[in-house]
Amino acid sequence: MAEATSSDGNIKIVALLVASIASFFAPFMATSVNIALPAIGTFFDSDAIILNWITMGYLLASAIFAVPFGSLSDIYGRKKIFALGIGLFTVSSLLCALAPSDIFLIIFRILQGIGTAMIFVTSLAIITEVFPPKERGKAIGINVMSVYVGLSLGPVLGGLFIQYLGWQSLFLLMIPFGILVISLIYWKLPTEWMEAERTKFDYIGSILYSVGLLFLMYGFTELNNILGVVLMVAGIVLLAFFFHYEQKVEYPVFNVGLLRKNTTFTFSSLAALINYSATFAVTLLLSYYLQFIKGLEPQSAGLILVAQPILMTIVAPLAGRMSDKYEARKLATAGMILVTIGLFGFTFLTIDTSLLQIIISLIILGIGFGLFSSPNTNVIMGSVKKKFYGIASATVSTVRLIGQTMSIGIATLVFAFFLGRVQITPDHYDALLSSIQISFIIFTIICLFGIHASWKRGR
Numbered sequence: 250m251a252e253a254t255s256s257d258g259n260i261k262i263v264a265l266l267v268a269s270i271a272s273f274f275a276p277f278m279a280t281s282v283n284i285a286l287p288a289i290g291t292f293f294d295s296d297a298i299i300l301n302w303i304t305m306g307y308l309l310a311s312a313i314f315a316v317p318f319g320s321l322s323d324i325y326g327r328k329k330i331f332a333l334g335i336g337l338f339t340v341s342s343l344l345c346a347l348a349p350s351d352i353f354l355i356i357f358r359i360l361q362g363i364g365t366a367m368i369f370v371t372s373l374a375i376i377t378e379v380f381p382p383k384e385r386g387k388a389i390g391i392n393v394m395s396v397y398v399g400l401s402l403g404p405v406l407g408g409l410f411i412q413y414l415g416w417q418s419l420f421l422l423m424i425p426f427g428i429l430v431i432s433l434i435y436w437k438l439p440t441e442w443m444e445a446e447r448t449k450f451d452y453i454g455s456i457l458y459s460v461g462l463l464f465l466m467y468g469f470t471e472l473n474n475i476l477g478v479v480l481m482v483a484g485i486v487l488l489a490f491f492f493h494y495e496q497k498v499e500y501p502v503f504n505v506g507l508l509r510k511n512t513t514f515t516f517s518s519l520a521a522l523i524n525y526s527a528t529f530a531v532t533l534l535l536s537y538y539l540q541f542i543k544g545l546e547p548q549s550a551g552l553i554l555v556a557q558p559i560l561m562t563i564v565a566p567l568a569g570r571m572s573d574k575y576e577a578r579k580l581a582t583a584g585m586i587l588v589t590i591g592l593f594g595f596t597f598l599t600i601d602t603s604l605l606q607i608i609i610s611l612i613i614l615g616i617g618f619g620l621f622s623s624p625n626t627n628v629i630m631g632s633v634k635k636k637f638y639g640i641a642s643a644t645v646s647t648v649r650l651i652g653q654t655m656s657i658g659i660a661t662l663v664f665a666f667f668l669g670r671v672q673i674t675p676d677h678y679d680a681l682l683s684s685i686q687i688s689f690i691i692f693t694i695i696c697l698f699g700i701h702a703s704w705k706r707g708r
Contacts, residue, residue, distance in 0.1 A: 263437045268372035269395035277399035281407025283533045285416040293351040296670045301661040306355045310362030312650035317455040319370040320502045327371040334367025339427025346420035369646040386627045390569020400558030408551025451502035461487030470658045513632040523699035525652025527692040530660040557615035564619025572624035580624040582703040587617025589696040595689040
């Protein structure tokens with residue numbers, strides 16, 4: 250049981266503060282590391298596929314552990330899991346900075362991803378717990394804004410740090426932030442939240458989900474060989490068995506009934522999955538394009554890429570407040586349409602494409618994503634009962650992380666077919682450009698299905 254009510258003003262302010270600071274971490278790291286990949290590749294002599302796995306390993310670990318930690322937070326306390334996640338994220342950031350090889354860097358990024366899963370599945374649940382429905386959209390909008398501030402500062406600060414202090418400085422920068430949040434948690438946030446402390450943890454379901462998702466996502470990125478096909482099929486079978494098992498177990502790690510019986514929850518989650526699948530690799534692909542094809546320095550590339558998250562930061566809190574008063578379906582669907590238009594603009598990239606054209610497409614994409622994200626999240630969290638806040642929060646995080654992993658996975662698969670396991674040198678720039686163009690064509694098509702899913706959810 251909670252030790253303080255959700256009407257406690259101090260608890261609300263502190264909870265929103267620590268959740269928003271923590272929500273800054275992962276997106277900042279994601280965009281700044283994407284900017285750093287060319288420098289990391291040069292430092293370790295890494296090929297293009299390994300470079301993509303530095304991002305994808307982190308995302309995949311986050312997606313795999315999101316649902317189990319969402320359930321654990323309901324049983325043992327959301328603040329406790331949140332604090333442990335911050336601690337793991339901070340320690341793994343130090344390890345990433347000290348990584349002796351690209352393989353070790355991927356391993357430490359996986360640990361960082363596990364910490365991120367613990368943070369994201371609890372931060373949104375805590376906000377939903379302490380804020381009443383009439384204030385929830387505004388609070389979620391502020392929290393989403395902090396995500397976009399991280400996205401905005403990632404390319405700019407990341408580019409500066411990479412250019413003048415080296416890529417390792419990105420990870421070292423996270424350590425004081427982690428210490429600050431842990432201090433605030435234990436100093437100013439005495440409340441603990443747990444809605445299912447008398448239930449049992451579903452170990453079998455967690456293993457089926459985690460292994461199935463691992464096989465599915467890894468197999469997807471290796472579809473150009475027989476092992477990838479086998480793993481992907483095995484992953485689909487395990488996940489199908491997982492959904493069947495979860496309908497029978499007394500205390501499921503994931504309430505399948507939310508998907509089967511709650512149309513709003515299902516289609517809102519599907520829309521988010523499609524949105525992230527189509528958009529997350531944009532920063533990665535444009536980072537490669539601007540630094541390799543256009544020959545820009547990391548700082549200059551970061552300044553261009555910041556156009557998208559700046560618009561997200563401005564639009565997200567406004568859209569969150571609007572979703573408290575107006576139909577979220579219309580807001581989110583309009584956002585999805587703008588995202589599709591923005592992605593379509595990138596399908597025409599050539600070596601001669603002007604930077605202004607790229608910035609315009611990024612602006613459209615940023616407005617669309619900001620208009621979609623907050624209302625869509627508000628709908629998901631508002632469509633379930635209080636006792637399901639933890640699993641709903643985990644679902645929001647999971648579909649985002651699976652979508653982000655799928656996005657990088659699609660780019661990695663295209664790279665595998667058209668570029669192969671080679672270092673990105675001028676001899677391979679034509680193949681790199683073709684890979685980028687084809688990736689954006691695929692993302693645009695995916696987003697068209699997202700428009701349908703966003704509207705299909707109903708009122």
